[in-house]
Amino acid sequence: MAYQLGPIAITGSVITITGSISLSNGGIISDSGSTTTITPPGALPGQSLVIRPTAPNLTSNHPSGFYPGDTITITFTPSGGTVTGTGSYTFTGCTEVQLGTSLTGSLYYDNEVTQSLTWTVPALSDITGFTFDIYNFSTFATNSLSLSSSGSSEHSHVHLVSGDSATTDIYLGDDDQYIKIEKNAGNVVIGTNLDANQWIFDTSGSLTTPGSVSITGSLNVTGSVYVSGSLTAGATTSGSIDLSGGNFAIPSGGIYEITTATGNELEFPDATANNGQTIVVINITGDNATVSATNQPVDASSNGIASLNANRIYTFVSVNTKWYGGYLS
Numbered sequence: 001m002a003y004q005l006g007p008i009a010i011t012g013s014v015i016t017i018t019g020s021i022s023l024s025n026g027g028i029i030s031d032s033g034s035t036t037t038i039t040p041p042g043a044l045p046g047q048s049l050v051i052r053p054t055a056p057n058l059t060s061n062h063p064s065g066f067y068p069g070d071t072i073t074i075t076f077t078p079s080g081g082t083v084t085g086t087g088s089y090t091f092t093g094c095t096e097v098q099l100g101t102s103l104t105g106s107l108y109y110d111n112e113v114t115q116s117l118t119w120t121v122p123a124l125s126d127i128t129g130f131t132f133d134i135y136n137f138s139t140f141a142t143n144s145l146s147l148s149s150s151g152s153s154e155h156s157h158v159h160l161v162s163g164d165s166a167t168t169d170i171y172l173g174d175d176d177q178y179i180k181i182e183k184n185a186g187n188v189v190i191g192t193n194l195d196a197n198q199w200i201f202d203t204s205g206s207l208t209t210p211g212s213v214s215i216t217g218s219l220n221v222t223g224s225v226y227v228s229g230s231l232t233a234g235a236t237t238s239g240s241i242d243l244s245g246g247n248f249a250i251p252s253g254g255i256y257e258i259t260t261a262t263g264n265e266l267e268f269p270d271a272t273a274n275n276g277q278t279i280v281v282i283n284i285t286g287d288n289a290t291v292s293a294t295n296q297p298v299d300a301s302s303n304g305i306a307s308l309n310a311n312r313i314y315t316f317v318s319v320n321t322k323w324y325g326g327y328l329s
Contacts, residue, residue: 046164
């Protein structure tokens, strides 16, 4: 049985309200299309929470995985609504015999919103999975979907954004402890300890931390490392290290290109524990680097090497209880 009272309709256990819901203290709940918006009392423009689901371009009828003998349908819905054009596709990760259809082909759009590809995987196939890629649309990027017997790469999440992401940040938490998505496609910031500490993931891909970083696994560096405090490496490292703001404890067995500044200090590992190991320090640019008295290396005359000069290549070898070495002129 259905009832209608102005903008309110009741059908069975479902209550439908046409328009927004205004709460007693001024809060508003509304929806439009695929979004739901919650606006608290006294909010300024943009200070609302918008919830919307994902709208993946590629979907399948087997999001939980497939098995040989299943009929699979992959549907591609380009962003932007109705389109005209041709999308080329490829399957990888399997053979044509395993898949049961051609590994390449095209989907044709003639003022359409969506297109689908359907086929049946052979019942006796030994296929374990595949990846489907569609591309060559003039206005759409490459889209990819992977399917296996255990699941799919299809998106399944919701977005929480501010009512106007160009002018309003969104916080998960309060002003003292939070994760912040900055407005206008800005940084991502994590704040703790009454906002005294902030981890900043900036738009260039760099990370600024307010304190020490502890790594229990490996640190692989393809570029440079800038140190504003002290850096201690616990494994073999090769690459560039910028010490213009800090110190560096050198592990054995590494090759290092080091930039130094006044006041920098290099500390060598214990020679006895690393007997027979080699350390190479190359292209020390900038000011000379002071060598820590702890485990300080010596030259051939058993004189302690208190500093490493700029623009030289040093090689050190641990023999029993000491590091020996020097530079090539």
